[in-house]
Amino acid sequence: MMEGHMYGNMMWGGHWLWMLLIALVVVIPVWRICQRAGFPGWLGLLSLIPMINLGLLYFLAFADWPADKENT
DSSP, X not given: OOTTOSSTTOOOTHHHHHHHHHHHHHHHHHHXXXXXXXXXXXXXXXXXXXXXXXXXXXXXXXXXXXXXXXHO
């Protein structure tokens, strides 16, 4: 018996599509920020991992950016 749940324990198929869309909305800007700061763009993928994303934020905020050294 489903007890009032529309889909029971099944996960709605569009859920994965939303997760992918949200991931892209988050990762693409962080990827570009990392590249412009002079770091590898793949660091943007770390923004998807809980608690690691906060570490990435602090790293980007307080690290010496290689891109700044190239411009001086």
